[in-house]
Amino acid sequence: MLSERRLQVLRAIVQDYVGTEEPVGSKALTERHNLGVSPATVRNDMAALEDEGFIAQPHTSAGRIPTDKGYRLFVDKLAGVKPMTAPERRAIQNFLEGAVDLDDVVARTVRLLAQLTRQVAVVQYPSLTRSTVRHVELLSLAPARVMLVLITDTGRVEQRVVDCPAPFGEASLADLRARLNSRVANRRFADVPGLVEDLPEAFEHEDRGTVSTVLSTLLETLVEENEERLMIGGTANLTRFGHDFPLTIRPVLEALEEQVVLLKLLGEAKDPGVTVRIGHENAHEGLNSTSVVSVGYGSGGEAVAKLGVVGPTRMDYPGTMGAVRAVARYVGQILAES
Amino acid sequence: MLSERRLQVLRAIVQDYVGTEEPVGSKALTERHNLGVSPATVRNDMAALEDEGFIAQPHTSAGRIPTDKGYRLFVDKLAGVKPMTAPERRAIQNFLEGAVDLDDVVARTVRLLAQLTRQVAVVQYPSLTRSTVRHVELLSLAPARVMLVLITDTGRVEQRVVDCPAPFGEASLADLRARLNSRVANRRFADVPGLVEDLPEAFEHEDRGTVSTVLSTLLETLVEENEERLMIGGTANLTRFGHDFPLTIRPVLEALEEQVVLLKLLGEAKDPGVTVRIGHENAHEGLNSTSVVSVGYGSGGEAVAKLGVVGPTRMDYPGTMGAVRAVARYVGQILAES
DNA sequence: GCCTGGCACTCTGCGCGTGCGAGTGCCAGC
DNA sequence: GCTGGCACTCGCACGCGCAGAGTGCCAGGC
Numbered sequence: 001m002l003s004e005r006r007l008q009v010l011r012a013i014v015q016d017y018v019g020t021e022e023p024v025g026s027k028a029l030t031e032r033h034n035l036g037v038s039p040a041t042v043r044n045d046m047a048a049l050e051d052e053g054f055i056a057q058p059h060t061s062a063g064r065i066p067t068d069k070g071y072r073l074f075v076d077k078l079a080g081v082k083p084m085t086a087p088e089r090r091a092i093q094n095f096l097e098g099a100v101d102l103d104d105v106v107a108r109t110v111r112l113l114a115q116l117t118r119q120v121a122v123v124q125y126p127s128l129t130r131s132t133v134r135h136v137e138l139l140s141l142a143p144a145r146v147m148l149v150l151i152t153d154t155g156r157v158e159q160r161v162v163d164c165p166a167p168f169g170e171a172s173l174a175d176l177r178a179r180l181n182s183r184v185a186n187r188r189f190a191d192v193p194g195l196v197e198d199l200p201e202a203f204e205h206e207d208r209g210t211v212s213t214v215l216s217t218l219l220e221t222l223v224e225e226n227e228e229r230l231m232i233g234g235t236a237n238l239t240r241f242g243h244d245f246p247l248t249i250r251p252v253l254e255a256l257e258e259q260v261v262l263l264k265l266l267g268e269a270k271d272p273g274v275t276v277r278i279g280h281e282n283a284h285e286g287l288n289s290t291s292v293v294s295v296g297y298g299s300g301g302e303a304v305a306k307l308g309v310v311g312p313t314r315m316d317y318p319g320t321m322g323a324v325r326a327v328a329r330y331v332g333q334i335l336a337e338s
Numbered sequence: 339m340l341s342e343r344r345l346q347v348l349r350a351i352v353q354d355y356v357g358t359e360e361p362v363g364s365k366a367l368t369e370r371h372n373l374g375v376s377p378a379t380v381r382n383d384m385a386a387l388e389d390e391g392f393i394a395q396p397h398t399s400a401g402r403i404p405t406d407k408g409y410r411l412f413v414d415k416l417a418g419v420k421p422m423t424a425p426e427r428r429a430i431q432n433f434l435e436g437a438v439d440l441d442d443v444v445a446r447t448v449r450l451l452a453q454l455t456r457q458v459a460v461v462q463y464p465s466l467t468r469s470t471v472r473h474v475e476l477l478s479l480a481p482a483r484v485m486l487v488l489i490t491d492t493g494r495v496e497q498r499v500v501d502c503p504a505p506f507g508e509a510s511l512a513d514l515r516a517r518l519n520s521r522v523a524n525r526r527f528a529d530v531p532g533l534v535e536d537l538p539e540a541f542e543h544e545d546r547g548t549v550s551t552v553l554s555t556l557l558e559t560l561v562e563e564n565e566e567r568l569m570i571g572g573t574a575n576l577t578r579f580g581h582d583f584p585l586t587i588r589p590v591l592e593a594l595e596e597q598v599v600l601l602k603l604l605g606e607a608k609d610p611g612v613t614v615r616i617g618h619e620n621a622h623e624g625l626n627s628t629s630v631v632s633v634g635y636g637s638g639g640e641a642v643a644k645l646g647v648v649g650p651t652r653m654d655y656p657g658t659m660g661a662v663r664a665v666a667r668y669v670g671q672i673l674a675e676s
Numbered sequence: 677g678c679c680t681g682g683c684a685c686t687c688t689g690c691g692c693g694t695g696c697g698a699g700t701g702c703c704a705g706c
Numbered sequence: 707g708c709t710g711g712c713a714c715t716c717g718c719a720c721g722c723g724c725a726g727a728g729t730g731c732c733a734g735g736c
Contacts, residue, residue: 023699025698025699025700026699026700027698027699037708037709038708038709038710039699039709039710040701040702040708040709040710040711041707041708041709043699043700043701044701044707044708046700047700047701057699057700058717059715059716059717060699060700060715060716060717061698061699061700061714061715061716061717062698062699062700062716062717063698063699063700100498101496101497101498103567134477134479134485135477135485137475137477137487139472139473139475139489141472147472147473147489149475149487149489149495151477151485151487151497155497155499157487157495157497158439159439159440159489159493159495160438160439161493229441233595234595235573235591235594235595236588236591236592236594236595238591239587239588239591249577249587250574250577253573253574253576253577254574256573256574257571257572257573257574361728363727363728363729364728364729365727365728366727366728375679375680376679376680376681377680377681377728378679378680378681378682378730379678379679379680381728381729381730381731382678382679382730384729385729385730395728395729397686397687397688398685398686398687398688398728398729399685399686399687399688399727399728399729400687400688400727400728400729401727401728401729
């Protein structure tokens with residue numbers, strides 16, 4: 001077990017390194033943090049910390065930098081979440097309140113997160129399967145063509161065009177619309193399949209094929225993987241990454257383009273609170289030198305989606321975690337209101 | 339006026355520089371293009387081209403690179419648009435055909451463009467004002483709360499929640515819905531304001547306030563600047579930019595985050611065909627070392643939005659223009675079908 | 677008059693050696 | 707167990723020289 005002072009030394013190293021972006025030496029440490037001991041003592045502690053794998057030297061006779069393991073310890077034990085100040089909270093609220101629709105909420109959230117944390121922000125659209133149905137609309141485009149529009153309680157809208165096997169009259173359409181809505185309105189999307197199963201039976205034989213087709217399109221829309229949309233922003237912040245650019249930034253940009261990767265990344269975080277994945281803890285190779293700070297958000301008590309930021313492992317964890325948590329909270333509020 | 343051979347020399351310089359990314363010298367030129375003259379002659383031509391401002395030397399005793407003016411001449415006079423090959427065209431079509439909704443079409447288009455051109459792709463959502471109305475839907479959320487959903491012929495959906503000044507019955511709502519649709523369905527969005535002006539008069543006095551509120555929200559939705567959404571992709575391709583990274587890439591990423599800037603960029607192109615803006619021709623400073631190749635696309639003969647790519651001024655113009663044009667054509671087809 | 681080969685000149689990039697400074701590890705003493 | 711001192715190790719910035727690429731110009735030839 002590490003002594004209290006050694007933990008303090010680790011904390012100091014992390015803080016200084018995050019601040020200066022340069023390996024930190026024993027002398028600088030004692031000067032900037034009054035640890036009450038001499039550089040020589042700190043050197044011994046550092047040697048111990050290095051043995052344990054919490055810090056490393058980029059090369060002999062350079063200062064130390066934290067390893068992923070070191071950051072992990074720092075996040076878990078040595079640092080809290082830095083709450084936002086009152087003015088910051090007000091600014092967040094003001095900024096989000098001007099949003100006119102869901103796209104706008106998400107877009108503003110991304111910008112806000114990117115600005116607050118000065119990192120790359122990722123916001124997932126509220127998930128369909130975890131939302132509830134507000135309304136299902138059916139529009140006749142042509143005799144055998146129907147547009148299906150789904151509206152969720154979070155304001156998300158999905159639409160699909162359905163080609164019907166047979167012409168479908170306005171009356172039948174109105175009937176289906178009414179029945180469908182009476183069954184699924186205000187129910188969770190996840191429950192919809194069970195609720196509509198027997199619907200075709202209520203219709204004339206000639207319409208059953210069409211009803212089934214519409215329903216199966218509806219169900220497809222719900223389960224489809226690409227239901228999970230997301231928006232990213234603040235990629236310009238990647239340029240503050242390091243001095244050894246192309247090599248570092250490239251794989252990150254590539255990973256960010258792969259929505260699937262990002263969704264998995266956010267999805268993995270099961271913790272109800274803020275989750276931090278550091279460096280190699282991220283499954284995707286391109287993100288091995290980044291950390292991901294994410295959290296769920298939702299209109300009620302329950303999370304309907306996630307949001308977070310991607311930044312260098314050398315980031316201000318307490319501040320970032322605070323910002324991410326605060327933004328998630330306010331986005332939840334905004335969604336609940338609309 | 340420049341002699342025919344000098345133009346050929348310029349063309350050769352552009353082609354070689356685009357290929358190698360290195361300043362091209364007189365000797366290399368004569369070796370790779372059979373101009374039928376000696377390096378010394380080419381040197382004279384180069385000196386002339388430099389006097390005219392078409393090419394420049396990064397430093398004394400280096401090869402020449404084209405200037406913006408040189409690229410401009412190349413694009414206007416010396417190069418055509420390289421058409422896609424048949425397999426490429428098939429690939430584009432196949433890739434786009436799998437799309438399920440408008441978001442998906444746009445997302446696929448961005449990916450496709452980025453892959454084909456190996457540059458940053460930008461696709462604008464079909465504009466509202468230039469589209470036609472397919473349907474307007476009104477949903478009652480609460481006695482004095484209505485959700486307004488707009489669906490365009492291009493598949494785009496917009497929704498707004500309207501707080502009404504007074505409770506609004508289901509019957510009135512249905513009435514408004516019917517009147518609204520009979521007036522505006524299949525009309526161009528731009529014409530909507532004139533078509534609904536006198537609608538409130540058809541209603542009972544107590545409902546007029548609500549009707550006006552709903553209508554004004556509808557009109558707001560149409561004119562709002564943020565109606566102009568867009569999607570970008572392929573930012574990872576920026577890493578192929580140059581060797582002097584951070585300085586080049588940073589402002590570009592920043593510019594790309596500013597949707598307003600991008601929209602203006604695409605908007606400026608008035609030409610019905612493919613438009614190319616080279617280097618300093620772009621108003622935005624951050625994009626002074628990039629070129630933008632854009633073109634309008636639409637479901638009918640008319641352009642409803644633009645798409646294009648952003649890349650280094652040193653790009654393969656004929657190929658890029660061909661790809662952009664081809665993609666626009668197929669996206670138009672897909673939109674027309676759905 | 678235009679093209680050509682030759683020649684001197686200029687400049688960048690690269691490899692190399694050097695000195696400096698930061699930082700370490702270890703040890704003897706308190 | 708902490709401290710001051712000391713020798714040691716590297717990385718980095720700097721200066722130098724050299725090779726190579728490319729130019730401009732000139733005198734001669736078609």
